[in-house]
Amino acid sequence: MESHIYYLFVLALPVACIAWTVTKEEIFREAREFCIDRSKNGSRLVKRKFFYVFTCEYCFSHYVTILILFITNFKLLYLDWRGYIIAFFAIVWIANVYMSIYNIIRIDLKKEKIRAEKEESELKGD
Known part of the structure; x- marks a missing residue:
C-alpha cells in the first residue's frame, strides 16, 4: 500500500509536466493559439470543447492521466476497475497541486527578477 x-x-509528475508544457510553454504557443481560436470560434459545441482541452492545464491533465494509466496499468486501493477510477482522480489532483506550486514559484521568480533589474538600473543611474 505504501508503494502505491x-x-x-x-506518476503525477509526468502528468503535470506534460500538461503544463503543452498548455503554457512557448514551444507549443502557435498550436495553443490555434486551439484558442478554434475553441472560441468553432462552429459546433463539440469542436469548441475539443480544442479548449489543449488550452487548459487542468482539463488536459485528465487526458494525460488516462494515457499514463493505460501505459502503467496503475490502480489505487482496489485491483479492479475501481482502482483505475480512484487512481485517475488522485493523479489528476496531485498533478494539479504540482502545477499550482510550480506556478507560484515561477511568479515569485519573475517578481524577484523584476526587482533585481530595477535595483540594477537604479544603481547605474546614480
Missing part, C-alpha cells in the same frame, strides 16, 4: 502512494506522487 509513492507511485501516485511519482
